[in-house]
Amino acid sequence: MSPTREFRRGENVVVIHESGRPDGPDYVLVHGLGMAHDYWSELAAVLEPTGTVHALDLPGFGDAPEPPAPLGMPAAGELLAELLVAERIDRAVLIGHSTGAQVVAETAARHPELVDRLVLIAPTVNPRERTLAKQTMRFVQDLALVHPKALGYGLALYAKAGPRWYAANLLPMLEHRIELVLPEITAPTLVIRGEHDRVVPRDWAEEVARLVPGGRYAEVPGRGHETMIRAGRRVGELIVRHAGGLPAGRPVSLLDPPPAAPTLGLPKALGTMARDYAYAGLRQLAWLGARHEPRAWRRGEPDKPQIVLLPGVYEHWSFMRPLGDALNAAGHRVVVVHGMRANRRPIAETAARVAKALARSAPPAAGRVIVAHSKGGLIGKHVLIDDEGELLGIRGVVAICTPFAGARRARLFGDPSIRALLPSDETIVMLEDAASVNARIVSVFGTFDPHVPDGSALEGAMNVQVPVAGHFRLLGAPETAAAVLAGIARLTPVR
Template structure:
């Protein structure tokens, strides 16, 4: 082992070199608040087949803190100078973890001649959680499942760096847009994430992989964000195989952008590919305020439910030439959560029915869809058809019903949707890809069923043939669905409202839902409401139960 220093201006990096000559040169770049010791097991394994340079970046580990922090792009340029000095004429394998992936990506994009291959372990920052508050929450959540070795190293390095430097680098991370850099990386790139990584969720890792011109993804079972610490030897074997040109992991196909993402009352615009980020540059105190407001709204709705005796049967009257709307609440939601939306839809002329009698809505998604299908079948299908409008889990139940109908149609040779007159589903704040936050509720099986790895969530995700009959409506920030509610192949509409529950009471949501119903009805040739006028009325309505 040899230790030396690389210096440019007042920025100094400590390089710990191990390994042998004759193999690849691996440059290991740690995450925020860490240092070269986080690579110990991985470096030891890689050192048997090549040369390993484990870094302590300026201000971390054994490296002194400079006066000013370099942003990620400048850090990438700095790393490029270090690589050129340490490995002249020989391209290296750049391996970054967390913050290190942002620096490594910049170097690979800026100096492609220096790089033979790239490995991004737990890439940051998830575009939907680009705030200090959300990153802190995700890190705490991840640490809850961490090994003691991870905690010990984290505490040691945090106190070495100190809070000032740690938060300075965190600010640089939050300001950086790795998704804009990834398409410029020409080198073969392997993305590695731990199965339980809360900081780099699966959907984000898949997006990172799709943005790479030559990217592959592999997941390490049973590990979290610090997977190179807890599974160092295993990750090292993946890195070495990738460096040798072996096809590690699998490519991730870019979804076909058949859906549109748009704001209501505006002209449709093409769905953003890489740089859509509704939470960009939002300060932590604002997301904390959104979170508090969302739970206050939900709490108020729960407290008011037992006292809400207002008759909802009048919602069943309306224009028979317009599609009937069936409102479906989410898990642990009383049907009165949907009252504001019901009022607005009814004023637009729709006959509205609200599904109640499900209790806490804790049954399995497939079972609930079967119950809903039987309830709808007891009434003749309206000539203008039906649209299910579901919130949260309700949207998943709606999609399951579409899948069930399609399967029955395939078996009988009938037209999908004909039996129930179902035109499609408008889903509000629905976790189509699951919600990793369901892990917090480990004692509640009904919530654990919403985890991204759940069999039903996976099966619904694979059932893409019904997505064209779905409109997904969601707010700019959702504390329950950190990975978002966008559904490739569906029509996606974002409303300028923050929250998971509060979005139900917003006039913008009602207008978006009406736009969605309009699109689904037009797709089937049904008559639709005049949605701009209905949106101006703002107070439209909902209905009793099927």
């Protein structure tokens, strides 16, 4: 193989710059937006003595000619997979920086057989700041910390790519939802972040590591978004350890105990509640034109479980549509149980109705997972208990903001359907005592829930806290969708 060569697929050309030695890991370096293979030089020098380095110029960047149109992240991930196959790069160590992390994540999720290890350096895009204005602001903030040499180098590469082509590639970057891809990754993954990275805040980088099964997290002191340019030796040493199967960084898992919820002052709590109820009010209007679930929900990948949505009290199935759309986009078929109306019937009676509805059709080969909100999680647990022979094919329940120990504030309401959620209620006590099914439950909750002040953590279950406050707003948050997908993956491991 020549040190520099081209890989072509249709109108897209990737230029491969190869160095190093043949008797070691194959390191594949994928640059970020506007960059090229050159900026890996310090890192490549650390990797070259241990294996073969393949530093890429993606279409339109560096030495690669510009195609007619930019690639979306899934298409770029497929292009990288085709390159690995064509170049006979077996079980690669994929390393992506910034936008490049989005590309390698797609490849690893779609083609696990091609990837041995994965490294995500400063992975974008933080879903809480997925707008051009926010990303531009963060980039400018990060520039203030960049070394003049690194800044000049970066500006030269941006100029080479050209502002028009750079701008054309911004939209695919912002549209991509890496948080929905991460739970699908099976390769051991190391996330690396610079301590002062303004583009990738620490909580988001740690969340990336948490969403990948078995993910690990490392932070490089004193560096920003360009960490591997000015700290190539430190980053390279981490990657070499990771590639060799040695521990690098610290383990981060969804099974870690969630951080304690912050104490909110009254003004902040009231503001959070106002936003939460505003979201709920808008979602309640969705039922006006929602007699039937979307046709797209009937289609999905056969090796993924069918999702059964169960809303909370006073909620129509359409209340959970944003989450249903996200799960369907990730390849799951999604079904709803009609006839629940406002979900005000007793928990046991509703659980029997759900079981009867599901029994009308044989469970799919990949099984079913109940994804529920609030009271729906209690109904889901009741179905798990009743389905002793697993005749319904239910692999588990992912419950969001569910009062497993009851909700003491239910005493403030006169409606019997809400007072039935009191901790002293007979059904609540029975469900709490039935701990044998807790291992088949994933409980997802936010940092502050005005309706479930005692929390939704369930002993023996997988408990996941997402960085979103409220009882209703979690249903529309991308962080929740990512946590739900990770929970589904845990409940339905590949057989």
